[in-house]
Amino acid sequence: DGGITQSPKYLFRKEGQNVTLSCEQNLNHDAMYWYRQDPGQGLRLIYYSQIVNDFQKGDIAEGYSVSREKKESFPLTVTSAQKNPTAFYLCASSWGQAGQPQHFGDGTRLSIL
Amino acid sequence: AQSVTQLDSQVPVFEEAPVELRCNYSSSVSVYLFWYVQYPNQGLQLLLKYLSGSTLVESINGFEAEFNKSQTSFHLRKPSVHISDTAEYFCAVTQNRDDKIIFGKGTRLHILP
Numbered sequence: 001d002g003g004i005t006q007s008p009k010y011l012f013r014k015e016g017q018n019v020t021l022s023c024e025q026n027l028n029h030d031a032m033y034w035y036r037q038d039p040g041q042g043l044r045l046i047y048y049s050q051i052v053n054d055f056q057k058g059d060i061a062e063g064y065s066v067s068r069e070k071k072e073s074f075p076l077t078v079t080s081a082q083k084n085p086t087a088f089y090l091c092a093s094s095w096g097q098a099g100q101p102q103h104f105g106d107g108t109r110l111s112i113l
Numbered sequence: 114a115q116s117v118t119q120l121d122s123q124v125p126v127f128e129e130a131p132v133e134l135r136c137n138y139s140s141s142v143s144v145y146l147f148w149y150v151q152y153p154n155q156g157l158q159l160l161l162k163y164l165s166g167s168t169l170v171e172s173i174n175g176f177e178a179e180f181n182k183s184q185t186s187f188h189l190r191k192p193s194v195h196i197s198d199t200a201e202y203f204c205a206v207t208q209n210r211d212d213k214i215i216f217g218k219g220t221r222l223h224i225l226p
Binding site: 040 | 122145147149154155156157158159162164203207208212213214216217218219
């Protein structure tokens, strides 16, 4: 089955620690996206990538980093510079053209110990 | 700049009653519109989309939405809700020359027995 796989489902971070969230897709989509979801805030775009080896900052990129070395993979690192990392993180992919819907993974819930 | 406003953060409705979830958008150019549904602890799933053509679009599970350009609205309706419709619903918009999607803050639909 084609889809997007996010792992782990739950993740805990200690103060001062970097953590990496995995996102893999087998839909052959060109574009991939990371969103942060907080209660009552909707989805906010962190980073997006429209092609391998290229990515752009979204609305709330501070304290996060990404890489896009393979078409299928778009990992997100939450760095120690992100002071309020507790949230639900969603990865999505699409064909990257206007009007194309995004397909979402099931999310990773990050909490601070 | 584009924006999406979902006027109700929560909507309680009795089972088998009709429901309307409201969505208004602002954009100076032509847009594409989407409704997504999110069940607890899951990612978002596309419910329906408007790209062009008929202003009334339908989903496979009985939801429909109508694009109203003069009122810049894309309200979601269902004539008779079921307990399984309990979820959070997100309205989203993208410009016709851009792949990035702007999401509303969501409306939580509570089905009362």
